[in-house]
Amino acid sequence: MIGSLIQPAAAHAIPPDAVARAKMIVAQMTLDEKIDQMHGIKTATQYRVVPGNDRLKIPPLLVTNGPSGVGPGDVVQPSATALPAPISLAATWDVGASRRFGDIIGSETVNVGRNLMEAPTINIARVPTNGRTFEGYGEDPYLVGKLAVANIQAIQDHKVLANVKHYIANNQETNRFKVNEVIDERTLREIYLPAFEASMKEGKSASAMCAFPKINGTFSCEHPWLLTGLARDEWKWDGFYTSDFGAVHSTVESSKAGLDLEMPTGKFFGDELKKAVADGKVTVEEIDAKLVRRFAKMIEFGIFDRPITQTPIPAEKNGAVARALAQEGMVLLKNNGNLLPLDPKALKSIALIGPYAGAAMTGGGGSSKVKPLYTVKPLDGLKSRTTAPISYVDGADIDAAVAAAKAAEVAIVMVGDNATEGKDRPSLALDGNQDALVEAVVAANPKTVVVLKSGGPVLMPWLNKTPALLEAWYPGEEDGNAVAGVLFGEVNPSGKLPITFPRAPGDVPANTPAQYPGIDGTATYSEGVFVGYRHYDARKIAPLFPFGYGLSYTRFSVNAKIVGNVVHVQVINTGKREGSEVVQVYVGSPSTPTLQEAPRELGAFAKVSLKPGERRMVYLTLDDRAFSHWDTPSHNWKITPGQHKISVNGRPVGSIRR
Incomplete structure (x- = not known):
């Protein structure tokens, strides 16, 4: 099938x-009424809202964030279930988990009386220090796309409008309002657009949010090709666009490009838009088309025909789901001597230590921050599972931490970061005295478990001396219960990393100032398609922990063979505990000097839960896209001719000729 083209899927x-x-x-609206519907408002009593029109019975568009649970909405933020960070969801590698996550978000959006949910965030983790890495699904476009589709569908099952974001390449917080990102066509198509393509074509997201950055010199919210040429004309997407808050920079250009709604207010789509109509620069017909797009979606979702209500959130029921999701996303990174799981009955004493051991880590900062209905502290989670005495010190005084560690049978050190929208992390290092704290505690107690609560990769100078390490991400409101449940073996960890953890700061793909944060306002994506593990594999750089890595309290045997384009995989739980394994199928396409390909790219995956001794066959089909590259001269996908090497969970299993 040399050079064959891949046709776009039929659209919704x-x-x-x-x-x-x-x-x-x-057709019944006056021009003033139309202009009022083109932007949001912010008053002392209303925010994140496009007011309704009583005369024509147009309901208000009531917007809420976000990707980690129902976040900021109206002037007064409601309480809601603080789910684990989306990066934790990505670590589940489980579309079923993504549906459960989206179900909570969608149902609670209805509970709090809103009808548009600004989620999911699906930007690729190009820069691991990005302040919003925790909000997304990691570094691989295929994994991100599959999780996004499930999340969107679950949100919209509740007749809530999903708002996939940020379209596109909102990959750094530094200079985020005006950075110009120079990205070649192939890289856009293979890395930064596939998850949006899946969200719009398969997920059928009702809306999308255009992002802050410029893409090759043009702001996203006034980019004709992105908004109209690609999504609407090529992908046949029929949703509507909202702007990120403050991402609009023009009236005429943004209108002509295809933007439908300015948020949070009408700086450009209010009086300036009316003036543009009067001057003949924007036509009434253009405005009509924008309103029809949005109103039609709202009608399709029943928003024009149901009253706005507020109902109590089932806190206990949804909290149980949040706890299970947090546990499924935790990644066991190290477990020397099977220190974990801990035996709650045999334990004599525990020292709980560290700056992230005192309170629940409910999420990162910024617009995704949820006001939790309740929280479970780490100490309370441990106490509910063991009668062993537990001492707690916050780690500010390392000498006190060492004394507590020496006096206990087991030391649990909880360290992490507190990433936030609006700024990138200054480095991959843990801040303050956390590295020194871990070093000191590990030296004081050979039975030390480190629990890492981070929004992305961190450096670990103490790793070689640490016997056990659990990446818990930002666990959400159920932090205490979720972490303790995994430490004590109530739940077998099954998470796999959705992002590479580097050994050194200079190992990352965007490792020059020109690439990140950019020079003179321009960030050049010169690494091309070699983002995340593609970079580490191609450059033969050994990471601290690779993409897709994660241990278990049990063991699995994974054997595969290829039949046509289908990979047949037998998974056997050869250990003594029930557990889940993720089958990961990678495709290594032929690479030439003129068409450089990554050594491997994720082509399919599935999560399998097995009891001890149980075995199951998994059949994973590799579609044409798995064997293809974006051919810039023809502006289309082409199957790369030759032998494509297939590997499953790190082991080669053969090749497929295309």
Whole structure:
């Protein structure tokens, strides 16, 4: 199939009656009424809202964040279930988990009386120090896309409009409002666009949020090709665009490009838009088309026909789901001598130590921050599972931490970071005295377990001396219960890293100032498609922990063979505990000097849960895209001719000729 083209999938269409009804409403509107519907408002009593129109029975568009649970919405933020960070969800490698995550977000959006959810965040983790790495799903576009589709579908099952973001390449917080990102066509298509393509075509996201950065010189919210040429004309997406807050820089250009709604207010789509109409620079017909797109989606989702209500969130029920999701996302990175799981009955004493051991780590900062319904402290989670005496010190005084560690049978050190929207982390190092704290505690007690609560990769100068390490990410409101449940073996950890952990700062793909944070306002994506593990594999740089890595309290045998384009995988739980394994199928396409390919790219995956001794066959089909590259001269996908090497969970299993 040399040079064959891959045709786009058939697109979703709004029901014709919804479009017809929207057109009838818009036809009755005055120009002032139309302009009022083109932007949000911010007053002392209302925020993140496009007010309704009582005369025409147009309901308000009520917006809420976000990707970690229902976050900032109106002027007063409601309480909601603080789910684990989305990076934790990505570590589950489980589309079922993503659906459960989206189900909570969608149902609670309805509970709090809103109808558009600004989620999911699906930007690729190009720069691990990005302040919003915790908000996304990691570094691989295929994994991100599969999780995004499940999340969107679950949100929209509740007749809530999903708002996939940030379209596109919102990959750094430094200079985020005006950075110009220079990204070649192939890299856009293979790395930064596939998850959005999946979200729009397969996930059928009702809306999308255009992002802050410039892409090759043009701001995203006034980018005709991104907004119209690609999504609407090529992908046949029929949703509507909202802007990120403050991401609009023009009236005429943004309108012509295809932006439908300015948020949070109408700096450019208010009086300036009306003036542009009067001056003949924007037509009424263009505004009508924008309103029809949004109203038709709202009609399709029943928003025009149901009252706005607020109902109590089932805190205990949803909290149980949050706890299970947090546990499924935890990644066991090291477990020398099977120190974990701990035996709650045999334990004599525990020293709980560290700056992240005192309170629940409910999430990162910024617009995704959830006001939790309740929280479970780490100490309370441990105490509910063992009668062993537990001492607690916050680690500020290392001498006190050492004394506590020496006096206890087991030391549990909880360290981490507190990433936030609005700024990137200054480095991959843990801040303050945390590295010194871990070193000192490990030296004082050979039975030390380190629990890492981070929003992404961190450096670990103490790793070689540490017997056990659990990456818990930001566990959410159920932090204490979720972490303790894994430490004591109630739950067998099954998470796999969705992002590479480097050994040294200079090992990352974007390792020059020109690449990140950019020079004179321009960030050049000169690494091309070699992002994340593609970079480490191609450059033969050994990471601290590779993409897809994660241990278990049990053992698995994974054997595979290839039949056509289907990989047949037998998974056997050869250990003594029930557990889950992720089958990861990678494709290594032929590489030439003129068409450089990564040594391997994720082509399919599945998560399998097995009891001890149980075995199961998994059949994973590799579609044409798995064997393809973006051919810039023809502006299309082409299957790369030759032998494509197939590996499963790190082991070669043969090749497929295309």
